[in-house]
Amino acid sequence: MHELLSEKINQYLSDTKAGEIAEFLTALSQDYESTDSELRMLKLALDDQQTEGKDSRQHFNDRIHLLEQNEKALKKTVSLISATLEASQEGVLVIGSDNQPVVFNDNFIQMWNLNIEWINSSSGRDIYEIVRVQLKKPSLLIEHLKEVEIPGSAVLKEYLLKDGRIIESYVTHHEDAGMVWRFRDITEAKKQEEVIRFQAHHDALTNLPNRTLFGDRLSHALSKILRTDGKLAVFYLDLDGFKTINDSLGHLVGDELLIQVAKRLSDVLRDDDTVGRMGGDEFTVLLEDIEGHAGVVRLAERVIEVFRAPFMLEGQELYITTSIGVAVYPGDGNTEELLLRNADIAMYKAKDQGRNNYHFFTSSLERLAKHRLSLETQLRNAVKNDEFELYYQPVLHLNNRKLSGFEALLRWETEDQGFIGPDIFVPVAESTGMILPLGEWVLNTACRQARVWVDMGFDDIRIAINLSAKQFQQANLFDLIIAAIKNAGIGFHNVALEITESMVMQNVHGSIGILTRLREEGIRICMDDFGTGYSSLNYLKTLPVDVLKIDRTFVKDVTESKDDRAIASSIITLGHNLDMKIVAEGVETIEQSDFLQSQDCDMVQGYYFGKPMPPIEAIKPYKE
Known part of the structure; x- marks a missing residue:
């Protein structure tokens, strides 16, 4: 009996088949009734045989003892099976062939808000009706029952209840035991599934x-x-x-x-x-x-x-x-x-x-995209093969035409396409991240060139180096700049860094921090292309900037356009009032130079004074 019990309980715990439980309980009940009946008959027969021999009474006593042991085992078995049903996380209900409840557990009672007394006094039809009215779509239960009318059929369904719970129902029509139901509350599982589904999409x-x-x-x-x-x-x-x-x-x-x-x-x-x-x-x-x-x-x-x-x-x-x-x-x-x-x-x-x-x-953009991809490949190879060089454009004091320094400008010359302009390759380098190693190369190369000119006697020469937006974001930018200057063996006063308004305005407070540290070391800070970006005067007064550079767009028509003359003059006045020096870019005529000088502009650069040239040619006019 105990081996059978163990086998049945293990089977139930691993993969419960409620029909087999019902069948097992029915068999136990029959065994129990048979044993109890036989035990009563034996006791009556023993009373009738009081006068018979000793051996006959001993036989009856042995038989009674055996039956009493069987009765205890059966009671224990029923108790353990009942405990197993109660320990199940599922609600179990068995409706017999006579439409009466045979087996149910506490989970079933609690799941459907019922009580034991009511179930014991109700028919299967009554129980189904109480379940049905709790469904958001009551007709589902009727459909469910129709699908399992034939013995041996089984159906799995999900019920959405009016209170929001979701109950999974599995019913089997067992030929002997009747309708065997298993209910499982899957509300939380469904919520988790929905979360996972949402996260996946x-x-x-x-x-x-x-x-x-x-x-x-x-x-x-x-x-x-x-x-x-x-x-x-x-x-x-x-x-x-x-x-x-x-x-x-x-x-x-x-x-x-x-x-x-x-x-x-x-x-x-x-x-x-x-x-x-x-x-x-x-x-x-x-x-x-x-x-x-x-x-x-x-x-x-x-x-x-x-x-x-x-x-x-x-x-x-x-x-x-x-x-x-x-x-x-x-x-x-x-x-x-x-x-x-x-x-x-x-x-x-x-x-x-x-x-x-x-x-x-447009269709032309597709061709451009293919060209851009080709350019990216070329650019990667150019960075790897050291195909870039720096040209230098002079910056002069306007009042005496003496050399102040140079702006270092990146150039890329290819064998098959000649020079590719910075306006073409720099945006590609920015978007691919190649601007970082390229920018570091520019920084170190320009500092080393400054050392060459310092050794030639240009002690106070200043090289202006443009920083890209991505460089300006680097956490170790300060250390890279200081290392480049020290490794080249030049002074901090020999370096100027050019930034743009848009770079600064992306993070004003962070920009002020890094620029202040650089300026405290003696490095000059220049605001390039002033007037073309945000032009926030509120922030300009707090920025650690030494030089404002008037963008070439305001210099180009300064002799013809009243508006451009007013803008250029205003920038010069503004800068001087903030104790900044002014550099005008793109000066290409004597008339432009004369106007800027009349407005007390400090420095100029442009084709009128000198084109960007390789270092040997760039310094040549200023040797004597």
């Missing part, structure tokens, strides 16, 4: 659709639009200067910025539009049911507009813009892959055109 940071879900929605939209002959558009967005903020203020601030960007995009677009995050600082937008080209333009401009307001991050206002590439179905592609690729290509064109704008895809 949404970005963990912003909760926007991820690349997979966005692709699915785009594919679905394309399938739908084939039947309606309509149009749709895809935006591919990239945040301008995001890495500056991420690297300088930390990933937590960068993450918060991405969250705020996601919210703004979701708020500004239509309800039927889909905003997704591809990863990093790249977002996509799916626009369905667009009203021609003008409708796409309006939405693109609306997206650009939401970035004009500052973002509040860690108690400070930060500005960031976006570049948008636009691809329209069917002209720019008829598949998910083509539309996303072409929108991405158009986005890079928007960046090349100055950022903070949008650009529609």
Whole structure:
């Protein structure tokens, strides 16, 4: 008996088959009744045989003892099986062939808000009705029962209850035991499944659709639009200067910025539009049911507009813009892959055109994209093979035409294409990260050249070195600059660093910190292209800047344009009032030089005074 009990309990715990439990309990009940009946008969027979021989009475006594032992074992078996049912996490109910409850456990009672007395006095039909009315869709139970009318059938269903719970039901129609039900509360499991499903299709940071879900929605939209002959558009967005903020203020601030960007995009677009995050600082937008080209333009401009307001991050206002590439179905592609690729290509064109704008895809952009890829390969090889060189353009004191120093300018000459301009290869180097090793090479090379000229007697010569946006984000920038100067054996006064307004404004407080440290060492700080960026006078007064450089766009027409003369004059006055020196770039005529001198401009550089030249030729006019 105990071996049978052990086997049955183990089987139940590993993979319960409620029909077998019911059958087992029925058999136990029959065994118990048979034993109890036989025991009573033997005791009566023993009383009738009191006068018979000793051997006969001993036989009866032995038989009674054996039956009593069997009775104890049966009671223990029933008790253990009952305990096993109660220990189950499932609710178990067995309705016999006579439509009466045979077996049920506490979990079943609690799961369906019943009580033992009511169940014991009710039929199976009564119990089914109480279960049915608790379902959000009561007809499901009726359908369930119809599916298991034939003995041997079994069905698995899920019930959504009116109170929000989800119950899994497995019923077997057992030929002997009747209807055997197992109920399991899977509410939490379903919630977890939903969380996992959501995480698989949404970005963990912003909760926007991820690349997979966005692709699915785009594919679905394309399938739908084939039947309606309509149009749709895809935006591919990239945040301008995001890495500056991420690297300088930390990933937590960068993450918060991405969250705020996601919210703004979701708020500004239509309800039927889909905003997704591809990863990093790249977002996509799916626009369905667009009203021609003008409708796409309006939405693109609306997206650009939401970035004009500052973002509040860690108690400070930060500005960031976006570049948008636009691809329209069917002209720019008829598949998910083509539309996303072409929108991405158009986005890079928007960046090349100055950022903070949008650009529609054209077939010519595809050719440009292939050319860009080829340029990237060439650029990597050029960095590896040391194909770059520095040219130097003189910077002169305007009042006496004496040499102040040079600006170091990067040049790349290829065998098959000749010189490739910095305006072409520098953006590619920036986007690929190659600008960092390239910028470090420029820094070290320019410092070593300064040492050559110092040894020639130009003790106070100053070399102006341009820093890229990515260089300015480097955590070890200060150490790299100091090491380059010391390794070259020159003084800190022999170096000037040129930065732009946009670089500084990405992280004003961080910029002030690094620039202050560099300036305290004796390195001159120059604000390049002043007037073309943010031109925040509020911040300019707090920045540790020694020199303002008037951009060539204001110098070019200074003799013809009243407005340009006013701007150039204002910059000179502003700089002097802030105790800064002024350098005018792009001076190409005597008339421009004379005007600048009349306004007390301090220094000039441009083709009128000297073109960028290799170091030997650049220094030659100033040797004597």
